[in-house]
Amino acid sequence: MSIIEAKNLCFTYGINTPFEKKAVKDINLSVNEGEVIGLIGHTGSGKSTFAQMLNGLIRPTSGQVLLDGRDIWENPKEIRKIRFRVGMVFQYPEYQLFDETVYKDISFGPRNKGMNGDEIDKTVRKAAKFVGLSDKLLQKSPFDLSGGEKRRAAIAGVIAMDPDVLVLDEPTAGLDPKGRDLLLAQIMQYHNERKNTIFIVSHSMEDISRIADRIMVMNKGNLEMFDTPRKVFSEVEKLESMGLRVPQVTKIMMLLREKGYDIPDGILTVEQALYEVVNLLKREGKL
Amino acid sequence: MSFITAENLRFSYDDENRNVLDGVSLKVEKGEFVALLGHNGCGKSTVSKMLNAMLLPDEGVVMVDKMITSDEEMTFEIRRNVGLVLQNPDNQLVASVIEEDVAFGPENLGIEPSEIRKRVDDALRTVGMYEYRTHAPHKLSGGQKQRVAIAGILAMQPSCVVFDEPTAMLDPSGREEVMNTIAALKAKGITVVLITHYMNEAVQADRVIVMNSGRVLIEGKPDEVFSKVSLLKKHSLDVPQATELAYKLVGAGVHCDKMPLTTEECVGFLEEVLGK
Amino acid sequence: MIRDVTLGQFMPGKGVIHRMDPRVKIVLLIAFIVFIFCTFNFFALGVCTAAIITAIVLSDVPFKMYLKSLKVIIVIILITSLLNIFYGTGDPIFQLGFLKITLAGVYRAIFVSVRIVCLILISSCLTFTTSPTDLTDAIERLMKPLKVFHIKVHEIAMMMTIALRFVPTLLEETDKIMSAQKARGADMESGGMIKKIKAMTPVLIPLFVSAFRRAYELAVAMECRCYRGGDGRTRMKTLHMKPLDFGCVGFAAAVLAGIILCNIFLPAVI
Numbered sequence: 001m002s003i004i005e006a007k008n009l010c011f012t013y014g015i016n017t018p019f020e021k022k023a024v025k026d027i028n029l030s031v032n033e034g035e036v037i038g039l040i041g042h043t044g045s046g047k048s049t050f051a052q053m054l055n056g057l058i059r060p061t062s063g064q065v066l067l068d069g070r071d072i073w074e075n076p077k078e079i080r081k082i083r084f085r086v087g088m089v090f091q092y093p094e095y096q097l098f099d100e101t102v103y104k105d106i107s108f109g110p111r112n113k114g115m116n117g118d119e120i121d122k123t124v125r126k127a128a129k130f131v132g133l134s135d136k137l138l139q140k141s142p143f144d145l146s147g148g149e150k151r152r153a154a155i156a157g158v159i160a161m162d163p164d165v166l167v168l169d170e171p172t173a174g175l176d177p178k179g180r181d182l183l184l185a186q187i188m189q190y191h192n193e194r195k196n197t198i199f200i201v202s203h204s205m206e207d208i209s210r211i212a213d214r215i216m217v218m219n220k221g222n223l224e225m226f227d228t229p230r231k232v233f234s235e236v237e238k239l240e241s242m243g244l245r246v247p248q249v250t251k252i253m254m255l256l257r258e259k260g261y262d263i264p265d266g267i268l269t270v271e272q273a274l275y276e277v278v279n280l281l282k283r284e285g286k287l
Numbered sequence: 288m289s290f291i292t293a294e295n296l297r298f299s300y301d302d303e304n305r306n307v308l309d310g311v312s313l314k315v316e317k318g319e320f321v322a323l324l325g326h327n328g329c330g331k332s333t334v335s336k337m338l339n340a341m342l343l344p345d346e347g348v349v350m351v352d353k354m355i356t357s358d359e360e361m362t363f364e365i366r367r368n369v370g371l372v373l374q375n376p377d378n379q380l381v382a383s384v385i386e387e388d389v390a391f392g393p394e395n396l397g398i399e400p401s402e403i404r405k406r407v408d409d410a411l412r413t414v415g416m417y418e419y420r421t422h423a424p425h426k427l428s429g430g431q432k433q434r435v436a437i438a439g440i441l442a443m444q445p446s447c448v449v450f451d452e453p454t455a456m457l458d459p460s461g462r463e464e465v466m467n468t469i470a471a472l473k474a475k476g477i478t479v480v481l482i483t484h485y486m487n488e489a490v491q492a493d494r495v496i497v498m499n500s501g502r503v504l505i506e507g508k509p510d511e512v513f514s515k516v517s518l519l520k521k522h523s524l525d526v527p528q529a530t531e532l533a534y535k536l537v538g539a540g541v542h543c544d545k546m547p548l549t550t551e552e553c554v555g556f557l558e559e560v561l562g563k
Numbered sequence: 564m565i566r567d568v569t570l571g572q573f574m575p576g577k578g579v580i581h582r583m584d585p586r587v588k589i590v591l592l593i594a595f596i597v598f599i600f601c602t603f604n605f606f607a608l609g610v611c612t613a614a615i616i617t618a619i620v621l622s623d624v625p626f627k628m629y630l631k632s633l634k635v636i637i638v639i640i641l642i643t644s645l646l647n648i649f650y651g652t653g654d655p656i657f658q659l660g661f662l663k664i665t666l667a668g669v670y671r672a673i674f675v676s677v678r679i680v681c682l683i684l685i686s687s688c689l690t691f692t693t694s695p696t697d698l699t700d701a702i703e704r705l706m707k708p709l710k711v712f713h714i715k716v717h718e719i720a721m722m723m724t725i726a727l728r729f730v731p732t733l734l735e736e737t738d739k740i741m742s743a744q745k746a747r748g749a750d751m752e753s754g755g756m757i758k759k760i761k762a763m764t765p766v767l768i769p770l771f772v773s774a775f776r777r778a779y780e781l782a783v784a785m786e787c788r789c790y791r792g793g794d795g796r797t798r799m800k801t802l803h804m805k806p807l808d809f810g811c812v813g814f815a816a817a818v819l820a821g822i823i824l825c826n827i828f829l830p831a832v833i
Contacts, residue, residue, distance in 0.1 A: 176326040251550050256554060274532060341786060381784075383696055384696050397795045400799055423731070
């Protein structure tokens with residue numbers, strides 16, 4: 001069943017000024033409950049604007065965002081309630097930490113949501129566990145944490161609101177490979193337990209291809225593709241014309257295929273590539 | 288003698304009892320492009336700040352172009368000679384007009400106005416930002432800001448530029464802009480030390496040094512270093528997918544003389560293995 | 564959105580006033596402010612006004628912008644005019660109870676209003692035609708002699724430069740933090756004054772933390788670029804007085820002469 005839908009969704013910045021710019025142009029899509037959606041596109045492709053329309057931080061200039069079939073702007077005064085159902089983690093979320101302790105900071109969202117004491121305690125501890133923050137860290141000041149811990153505390157602050165849809169804008173930006181892999185694994189584990197819908201914006205095609213069920217490709221405000229990673233990444237030329245890359249191994253396998261080797265398209269991981277190459281070698285009796 | 292020699296550096300910050308640097312030695316030759324890898328907290332940023340006398344080691348010596356960094360009289364000459372470009376492009380720009388920002392370094396050095404003008408124009412042309420010289424920095428993209436920051440260093444006419452994760456906060460096109468600029472500096476004969484997490488950037492270097500918990504783990508030519516896939520993975524460092532695939536094929540019994548690092552090299556290697 | 568707020572009112576252009584040396588502009592602005600207060604009759608004020616209108620015409624800034632700057636102070640003009648109208652001495656031309664209006668009062672009101680308008684117009688002329696960077700630069704150079712009194716002229720100018728550089732960055736950052744906290748359900752629109760101020764804590768604390776972090780990183784970057792205060796520092800841009808600037812100074816001198824002559828030979832109003 002679809003949880004979130006966009007209908008003729010448009011957004012234009014600075015209407016009636018010389019700086020008028022169409023950031024999002026007529027997007028239509030429907031996302032099912034429990035899907036992980038990767039969102040890729042060049043800087044300025046409109047992906048951030050799109051993401052911020054999902055939880056009503058930006059109001060569409062025309063068109064609708066439907067949550068469970070209802071327009072989120074049906075009653076503009078109630079838009080705050082939408083934000084508890086569609087959680088949004090901004091880029092570099094650690095810069096929004098403010099409270100005395102990590103615990104209090106994570107509980108900011110739940111308190112705004114109007115949860116009572118016991119509920120708050122439960123949800124804060126659960127969220128902290130998902131991102132791997134120990135009880136000891138919860139009593140520390142958020143400003144005393146390491147960079148990676150701050151990032152995870154900030155993400156916990158959004159997870160603690162227990163949103164049905166979670167939007168993450170480049171959650172791994174600026175982390176080292178170790179921190180990046182750890183965080184992605186935690187997000188995926190959270191997803192597997194909570195079974196909610198996730199939108200993840202990223203520039204890392206390797207990461208996106210690993211975790212997304214479907215990928216939205218945006219370019220100049222348009223939704224150019226919306227399909228499985230395999231299908232999306234088999235269109236190498238189209239992606240490259242939009243200034244996007246494909247995972248390196250996908251590109252290698254595509255070049256081999258073009259040279260006439262019998263290799264399927266849309267290979268996304270090193271393991272898949274290894275399997276295909278070894279198979280080919282075995283068939284030819286070279287291994 | 289090497290352009291930069293660091294010997295047995297040890298260092299700890301006041302508020303920590305752990306040694307951030309625990310006996311690091313390294314050399315950088317004139318005109319060389321060295322990539323410094325390692326995950327956060329391994330001490331690579333600390334090393335970068337020691338190369339231009341922003342930090343002094345507790346133990347050990349850093350020599351830059353025959354000058355010792357602990358010699359206070361030489362501090363400014365060393366900083367002029369070894370420029371440092373930092374991670375966040377926003378926090379490196381001082382003035383609200385690009386050309387005035389680029390002029391900041393030479394102005395501090397007390398250079399003649401007409402000479403500053405020439406250097407600023409040259410530096411902006413090298414990084415390809417000359418057309419933007421009268422713009423305001425906050426209207427530029429991340430990659431453009433970082434290029435302006437590089438121009439600001441170039442205007443001091445250094446013989447070496449150290450980059451401390453210059454692309455970590457940029458999008459892929461910004462990263463490419465910065466890497467192209469680094470290639471341009473190298474072509475001009477400027478020594479480059481690049482600290483990065485991105486392996487596709489490190490493979491462009493002449494030499495790679497991998498650090499781990501305050502020490503040098505391995506160093507060598509990129510193909511030598513990246514062929515040690517299991518060691519790098521053990522220290523949770525990335526390996527280019529091209530290298531990883533070749534490594535796994537070797538594990539399956541395929542012969543490989545030279546580890547491929549780039550897409551093209553890997554395609555060539557696979558063609559050879561599979562037979563035309 | 565906060566981002567739309569722009570600091571300063573500089574309008575880029577290539578008019579005569581734009582091309583003037585900013586130091587000359589500042590000095591002439593101060594001169595004109597003095598002139599305005601040294602006018603003692605309508606004739607002298609007329610000369611001064613004419614000169615200011617000439618400057619505005621030459622400034623290559625749409626007149627609409629000047630009207631906008633006047634809009635802000637319209638209340639002040641009205642209040643001062645009213646006070647002056649009713650406080651005049653002499654024979655009333657209109658009387659209602661204790662309120663009386665005299666001819667002298669009306670003259671005074673007009674005189675004071677024109678003075679205020681002139682003041683605003685000539686100050687706007689400077690801010691419209693001079694970029695904040697040029698202004699800072701000119702102030703630094705004009706204040707240089709104050710070094711004798713141990714005033715840290717260079718440091719003050721450097722602080723102004725950095726402030727100008729970071730205002731847009733911090734405004735953008737405020738916007739981002741506000742969005743992020745709104746996404747966590749922060750309610751910043753409803754409630755009374757105190758509730759609204761309280762609701763700003765989650766925005767202000769991260770903003771301060773970030774400002775300090777930026778300040779620290781900027782200091783490192785400045786040291787890396789060999790910054791060591793104002794001693795021994797040169798500047799890329801040197802300011803030279805051009806014929807245009809001498810012309811403008813001459814013009815101002817002529818205006819001054821006109822004002823003095825009018826003041827001496829024509830009857831005073833106040």
